[in-house]
Amino acid sequence: MSTTATAHTNIALIKYWGKKDPILNLPTTSSISLTLEQFYTQTTVTPNTHSDQLILNNLSVDTTRTHHFLNILREQLGHFSPLTVTSTNHVPTSAGLASSASAFAALTGAVTRELGLIRSNESLSRLARRGSGSASRSLYGHFAVWHEGVDDISSFAESLHAPDMPIALVVAEVSSDVKKVSSSEGMRRAMTSPNYGDWLNQSKNQFVDMQAAVMAKDIEKIGSIAEDNALSMHALNLTARQQAFTYFTSETQQILNIIQDIRHQGLLAFATIDAGPNVKIITTLTTAPHVVAALHDKLPQLHIETATSGSGITYD
Ligand code: PMV
Numbered sequence: 001m002s003t004t005a006t007a008h009t010n011i012a013l014i015k016y017w018g019k020k021d022p023i024l025n026l027p028t029t030s031s032i033s034l035t036l037e038q039f040y041t042q043t044t045v046t047p048n049t050h051s052d053q054l055i056l057n058n059l060s061v062d063t064t065r066t067h068h069f070l071n072i073l074r075e076q077l078g079h080f081s082p083l084t085v086t087s088t089n090h091v092p093t094s095a096g097l098a099s100s101a102s103a104f105a106a107l108t109g110a111v112t113r114e115l116g117l118i119r120s121n122e123s124l125s126r127l128a129r130r131g132s133g134s135a136s137r138s139l140y141g142h143f144a145v146w147h148e149g150v151d152d153i154s155s156f157a158e159s160l161h162a163p164d165m166p167i168a169l170v171v172a173e174v175s176s177d178v179k180k181v182s183s184s185e186g187m188r189r190a191m192t193s194p195n196y197g198d199w200l201n202q203s204k205n206q207f208v209d210m211q212a213a214v215m216a217k218d219i220e221k222i223g224s225i226a227e228d229n230a231l232s233m234h235a236l237n238l239t240a241r242q243q244a245f246t247y248f249t250s251e252t253q254q255i256l257n258i259i260q261d262i263r264h265q266g267l268l269a270f271a272t273i274d275a276g277p278n279v280k281i282i283t284t285l286t287t288a289p290h291v292v293a294a295l296h297d298k299l300p301q302l303h304i305e306t307a308t309s310g311s312g313i314t315y316d
Contacts (some may be wrong), residue, residue: 014225016029031146066107077115108135129146133146167282292306
């Protein structure tokens with residue numbers, strides 16, 4: 001027998017950037033995200049008699065991280081036999097979006113169903129969190145909140161049950177030869193910034209304001225809080241006392257300037273950036289084509305994709 005699950009990736013509007021427990025992936029802040037319809041991972045698990053195996057986009061790849069995660073699931077759900085995990089990422093690597101959120105959410109769902117267990121999404125979010133923190137939010141469609149919690153039980157994600165709204169996310173892919181600092185390593189360094197405590201306090205307030213903006217369908221407010229939150233997160237990286245660094249390239253900075261310019265021209269456009277140089281622009285469905293045109297006008301080579309609000313985990 002085998003089981004297939006599909007989970008979409010998500011973009012954090014209030015970021016997770018720091019762990020208070022690196023084993024359990026307990027974050028230092030609660031976070032809020034938007035799930036993206038166009039970017040997802042489809043994962044099938046099939047029992048085998050040898051060892052855990054990962055086939056990603058039709059290629060047999062290194063299984064270390066998957067095997068480690070499957071062992072956590074074995075601890076939590078009871079022992080199960082080795083699995084062949086066949087995953088297809090419909091997250092264009094060119095879009096520079098991390099696929100770990102959708103990947104660990106889909107894998108958690110597929111394994112649980114394969115074992116014949118029916119678990120709530122809340123309970124799946126606790127498990128997915130162990131693979132990658134942001135995966136806890138990818139069980140849900142549209143807007144999700146991940147409560148930081150103080151232990152394994154209290155750190156879980158749930159749907160915000162937000163009203164429908166015409167939000168869109170324009171993803172601008174920035175080419176980079178710079179060696180990537182992993183999100184775990186980036187968080188570890190950022191926590192050495194003397195500004196980290198201030199960031200935590202600011203994030204608490206932004207978390208409350210973001211929930212209100214989402215419930216009010218105020219896309220301008222959502223964008224403006226998300227941009228503030230993301231830029232202060234990146235300021236932590238620059239001010240880290242240990243191994244300060246940045247994910248920004250000159251092209252990242254150029255795109256940020258273009259976004260500011262078009263905002264001054266009256267378009268609704270706000271930037272957010274994750275553990276890489278790519279810029280994601282929060283806008284509305286009707287403004288998105290204008291944002292794309294403005295970016296293409298200044299940077300004709302730029303690879304751009306537009307995403308909309310997406311659905312939660314599904315099973316075949
Ligand atoms: O879940 P991880 O370990 O890939 O970390 C995600 C970190 C950010 O994408 C920068 C922020 C977030 O909340 O998704």
